[in-house]
Structures are given as C-alpha cells and as structure tokens.
Amino acid sequence: MFEIRWHSRAGQGAVTGAKGLAEVVSTTGKFVQAFAFYGSAKRGAAMTAYNRVSDKRIINHEKFMSPEYVLIIDPALIHTADFTANAKENTKYIITSHLNKEDLVKSQPKLEGKEVYVVDCMSIAMDTIGRAIPNTPMLGALMKISGMYEIDFFKESMLNVLRKFPQKIIDANMAAIQRAYDEVN
Amino acid sequence: MAEKIDLLETEVWDGNMAASQAMRQAQIDVVAAYPITPSTPVVENYGNFLANGYIDGEFVMVESEHAAMSGCIGASAAGGRVATATSSQGFALMVETLYQASGMRLPIVLNVVNRALAAPLNVNGDHSDMYLGRDSGWIQLNAYNAQDAYDLNLIAFKVAENHKVRLPVMIHQDGFMTSHTAEGVKTLQDEEAYAFVGDFKPMNAMLDFEKPATYGVQTEEDWHFEHKARQHNDLMTKVYPVMEEVFAEFEKKTGRKFDLVTNHRLDDAEVAIVAMGTTVDTAMMVADQLREKGIKAGVMGMRVIRPFPFAKIAEVLSNVKAVCCMDRSSPGGAPGMLYNEISGALYNSAKRPVVTGYVYGLGGRDMTVEYLKGIFADGLENAKAGKPTTPLQQFIGVRGPKLNFL
Numbered sequence: 071m072f073e074i075r076w077h078s079r080a081g082q083g084a085v086t087g088a089k090g091l092a093e094v095v096s097t098t099g100k101f102v103q104a105f106a107f108y109g110s111a112k113r114g115a116a117m118t119a120y121n122r123v124s125d126k127r128i129i130n131h132e133k134f135m136s137p138e139y140v141l142i143i144d145p146a147l148i149h150t151a152d153f154t155a156n157a158k159e160n161t162k163y164i165i166t167s168h169l170n171k172e173d174l175v176k177s178q179p180k181l182e183g184k185e186v187y188v189v190d191c192m193s194i195a196m197d198t199i200g201r202a203i204p205n206t207p208m209l210g211a212l213m214k215i216s217g218m219y220e221i222d223f224f225k226e227s228m229l230n231v232l233r234k235f236p237q238k239i240i241d242a243n244m245a246a247i248q249r250a251y252d253e254v255n
Numbered sequence: 256m257a258e259k260i261d262l263l264e265t266e267v268w269d270g271n272m273a274a275s276q277a278m279r280q281a282q283i284d285v286v287a288a289y290p291i292t293p294s295t296p297v298v299e300n301y302g303n304f305l306a307n308g309y310i311d312g313e314f315v316m317v318e319s320e321h322a323a324m325s326g327c328i329g330a331s332a333a334g335g336r337v338a339t340a341t342s343s344q345g346f347a348l349m350v351e352t353l354y355q356a357s358g359m360r361l362p363i364v365l366n367v368v369n370r371a372l373a374a375p376l377n378v379n380g381d382h383s384d385m386y387l388g389r390d391s392g393w394i395q396l397n398a399y400n401a402q403d404a405y406d407l408n409l410i411a412f413k414v415a416e417n418h419k420v421r422l423p424v425m426i427h428q429d430g431f432m433t434s435h436t437a438e439g440v441k442t443l444q445d446e447e448a449y450a451f452v453g454d455f456k457p458m459n460a461m462l463d464f465e466k467p468a469t470y471g472v473q474t475e476e477d478w479h480f481e482h483k484a485r486q487h488n489d490l491m492t493k494v495y496p497v498m499e500e501v502f503a504e505f506e507k508k509t510g511r512k513f514d515l516v517t518n519h520r521l522d523d524a525e526v527a528i529v530a531m532g533t534t535v536d537t538a539m540m541v542a543d544q545l546r547e548k549g550i551k552a553g554v555m556g557m558r559v560i561r562p563f564p565f566a567k568i569a570e571v572l573s574n575v576k577a578v579c580c581m582d583r584s585s586p587g588g589a590p591g592m593l594y595n596e597i598s599g600a601l602y603n604s605a606k607r608p609v610v611t612g613y614v615y616g617l618g619g620r621d622m623t624v625e626y627l628k629g630i631f632a633d634g635l636e637n638a639k640a641g642k643p644t645t646p647l648q649q650f651i652g653v654r655g656p657k658l659n660f661l
Binding site for chain 2: 088089092093096097101102103104105106108128129130131132133134
C-alpha cells in the first residue's frame with residue numbers, strides 16, 4: 071500500500087488528477103482509492119485530495135493518511151498549507167514552482183532536509199493546455215519520481231482516461247505529461 | 256431505444272456514479288428528483304445519461320424533495336419502475352411522503368447518500384438522515400463502499416418489486432466517504448444487469464383501466480390499525496425470504512455474497528464491533544490486524560437496518576463476550592439506536608454479552624484506525640471483566656474533555 075496527498079486549490083483539477091491516476095492504476099489490476107476533503111470549499115480555496123494504491127482490496131476508509139508522496143500543484147500553497155502534516159521520515163515532495171530547488175527550500179525552511187523535487191506545472195500547463203490546470207503535468211512528474219509506470223505506458227493509459235475530450239486537448243495533455251516528466255528534478 | 260454503454264470489467268467509480276449506473280441499467284420508467292449535496296451527482300449523472308440517449312424513461316425535474324417523492328409515488332401507483340435520490344435536509348423534507356409511499360405499498364427505490372442534519376449546517380456524512388427514516392416502513396439496505404452501492408441498487412429493485420414484498424427500499428451510502436470516493440467497482444454489462452433485475456411487473460396499476468384501484472384512502476379507527484399491522488407483518492415475515500433468494504441469485508451471478516447481517520470472524524470472537532457504512536469495512540481491516548496479534552476480534556455489519564434482523568443478530572453474536580455498538584448519529588438525549596436495538600436482540604440470549612455504546616463521526620468527523628483499536632481494547636476489557644468497565648455511552652473523536660454518559 072502506498073498513499074499520496076495532493077495539495078491544490080479548488081478548480082485546479084486535483085480531484086480529476088487523483089481520479090485519473092486511479093483509473094490508470096486500476097487497469098493494471100491494482101486496487102485504488104481517490105477522494106478529497108470538500109466542505110463547502112469554493113473555487114480557489116485550498117483543498118486536499120488523496121490516493122491509496124495497493125495490491126490488495128482497500129477497505130480502509132479513514133481519512134487520516136501518512137503519505138509516501140505529497141504533490142503540491144499550486145505554487146503558493148507551500149507558504150500557507152500544512153503540507154508536512156502526518157508525513158513520514160522519507161515522504162517525497164513534488165512541488166510546482168518556478169523557483170529552482172535551492173531557492174525554493176530557502177523560501178520555505180520546512181523543506182530543509184526533505185526529499186524535494188521541483189517542476190513548474192503551472193508554466194507547463196499554460197504553454198501546452200493554455201489553462202492553469204496543473205494536474206496532468208504533476209502526474210508526469212510523479213511517474214518520473216515514483217517509477218510507478220513507464221512513461222509511454224502511462225501516456226497510453228491516459229489517452230483512454232481523456233478519451234471524451236477533443237483531440238486538441240488530449241494532445242496538449244500528452245505534451246504536458248511528457249514535459250513535466252522530462253523537467254522534474 | 257436507449258443506447259448501451261460498454262463497461263470495463265472494473266470501472267473506477269465513486270458511490271454516486273455506481274448508484275447512477277445501476278439505475279441506468281435497471282431501465283427505470285420515472286425518476287423525479289431534486290438535487291442536494293452529497294447525492295447531487297446521482298441525479299446529475301442520470302440526467303447526463305438521459306440527455307445522451309442512454310435512457311428511455313422519464314426524468315421529472317421538481318421543485319423540492321417533497322415534490323420529488325410525491326412524483327415518485329404518483330408514477331409508482333400508475334404502474335412503473337421508479338427511483339430517486341436524496342440526502343439530509345432533502346430527506347427530512349421528504350419524510351411526510353416516505354410514510355405515504357410505504358403505506359401505499361409502492362416499490363420505489365431511494366438512494367440516500369447519508370449526511371448530517373442542520374443546525375449547524377454541515378454537508379458531510381453521518382447517519383442522522385438514515386436514523387430519521389427508520390420508522391417509516393421502508394426497507395433500509397446499507398452500503399459499506401461503492402461496490403455495495405452498485406450491487407444493492409440492482410438488488411433493491413428486485414426485492415421491492417417482488418409481489419410478496421411490494422415495499423419501498425432505501426439504499427444508504429456514506430456521504431463523501433463512499434459517495435465521493437472513487438474505487439474499483441466490478442460491473443455487469445447492461446444486458447446482464449437488466450436480466451438480473453428483470454422486467455417490471457405491475458400490480459394494481461392505476462393506469463390499468465380494466466381494474467380500477469384506489470391508493471391513499473382514508474381509514475379511521477375502523478381500519479387504520481389493520482393496514483399498519485399488515486404492513487408490519489409483511490416487513491417482518493415476507494421480506495427476508497425474498498431478500499435471501501435475491502442475495503443467492505446475485506451471488507450466483509457475480510460471486511459477491513450478501514447476508515442480512517455481515518458476519519466478519521464472529522464465530523470465535525471475544526469482542527465485536529457493530530457498525531454501519533464505511534466503518535464496517537475499516538473495522539474489518541482493524542479486526543484482521545488484531546487477529547494477527549492473537550486478539551479474537553470480529554465485526555458485525557448492519558447490511559439490513561429495516562426490517563431489523565433481530566433473530567439473526569442474536570444468532571451471530573451468541574458466543575461473543577463483549578459488543579461495542581457504534582452510532583453515527585446524535586442520539587438526542589437517549590442511548591444510541593444500535594446500542595438499544597442490539598441490547599434488545601441480546602437481552603434474552605443465553606450468554607448475554609456485555610453491550611456498550613459509542614457515538615462517533617458526526618458531521619463527517621473521521622473514524623480512524625486508532626479509534627477503532629481503542630474501542631476493541633475497551634471491549635476486550637469488558638469481555639475479561641464480564642461487565643462494563645467503561646461508561647455505556649462514550650463520545651469518540653469529539654474535541655474538548657472526554658464526554659461520557661450513562
């Protein structure tokens with residue numbers, strides 16, 4: 071079993087990203103959960119979404135989680151959200167930022183000594199999809215860091231997840247996933 | 256003719272989508288609905304299927320939940336397959352019509368995505384609305400996860416519409432914890448699912464002009480009691496045999512087994528948790544972890560809340576020494592419903608286990624693995640002592656000083 075927590079703003083697609091990941095994982099025969107904390111959060115409010123992935127059927131419905139991966143898809147949330155909550159010693163952080171890793175850690179001392187990866191999902195989303203929806207690029211970055219799936223297999227699976235969209239949007243998402251995969255470090 | 260949807264063997268659906276897909280597959284004649292969080296996506300998805308040509312039936316947009324159930328009652332009495340969905344305040348507004356539906360013996364299927372009742376306003380999951388409906392004369396089925404929500408919808412039509420039953424059925428799922436959690440759901444293809452549910456067979460249909468029928472008449476002191484007694488009699492005696500038949504048929508088709516109560520490792524258990532909704536699943540996981548340490552823990556899940564499986568509960572808990580009953584609804588100045596009803600079922604049993612109660616998870620407050628371990632530990636102490644070692648009613652997960660009553 072491994073667990074992922076997404077930090078996002080409502081409207082940036084963390085729930086869609088978590089569900090997209092779950093769909094891909096499910097096609098490989100593994101078991102998944104994707105959920106979020108809602109409340110009456112409005113567009114732009116900070117929120118969290120979650121994934122569980124396991125080889126066995128998941129019957130744990132507690133919301134509490136001590137994640138292996140923390141994915142931050144809004145650049146400002148490292149300054150306001152409690153993104154290290156309930157983390158493990160070796161939790162990996164993949165953070166959307168235009169800063170390089172050194173400057174990022176300087177700007178947020180909580181990241182000192184943590185396993186941090188940086189990728190500018192926001193710019194990638196704007197360049198490729200044309201909207202500030204940084205969810206699919208974050209999945210590309212996660213594939214690189216976690217090694218969950220080969221990137222080609224993942225992209226092929228995402229084609230199926232995105233099949234309802236026009237070809238232009240699908241192509242843009244594929245480009246975004248690949249760029250984040252190549253650029254995360 | 257509605258188009259079919261090719262489903263994967265395992266789809267990643269949340270509980271709401273699971274319910275709407277099963278409703279689509281059941282080929283319902285009329286859905287009258289008014290959306291409310293967290294059940295909104297059930298009717299939203301259903302409306303989407305309809306607009307895209309996957310549904311032949313009617314969808315009636317109404318002005319309130321009272322009107323939604325009233326529309327369902329009219330359509331069901333007219334002689335069609337009928338269903339809807341609601342939550343919380345919407346359910347509360349529906350209550351008057353719920354009694355009409357069951358009293359008129361109308362086989363309506365209602366998805367209740369459980370949510371807290373205001374005030375204070377809260378959109379998250381607890382069982383307050385479910386508890387509000389428990390004397391309404393409906394059959395109440397309980398889903399622990401999205402798979403159950405799908406399966407129980409298909410099962411519900413078949414039970415409700417059986418001419419020996421002819422009673423409405425609620426399917427309960429936990430708001431957000433089930434309704435908005437996407438997980439793998441094993442599916443039936445459209446033809447298979449419909450073949451299982453079967454064609455709707457009308458009974459005393461108002462649209463059958465050859466055989467005029469009257470619904471909702473006035474009966475005063477002369478006949479009211481007889482009607483209510485007959486309805487209660489049918490709930491107590493007619494529902495279980497049909498339900499067990501339908502469960503068996505469903506298991507034959509899918510391999511997924513349902514029982515009136517879920518018996519998870521109770522046969523040699525010393526301590527048992529009794530729960531509903533997602534807590535059943537999580538408690539089963541915790542019981543398995545405790546078993547690995549040699550602690551004889553078990554879980555009883557309330558698959559059927561109404562009619563209350565009194566005898567079955569006494570049977571599966573007959574060898575357990577301590578039972579911890581978990582109520583996810585504010586009891587409003589009383590012991591919790593499960594504490595009371597489980598105690599009632601066990602009071603005359605030979606070994607009469609120690610029963611204690613817990614109130615938890617109001618307004619969506621998390622029920623964690625750690626809390627469940629603590630409750631099993633309490634139960635184990637009670638089992639050793641042969642009497643309660645804790646207050647009979649504890650509040651779990653509430654902030655501030657620990658709250659105990661009784």
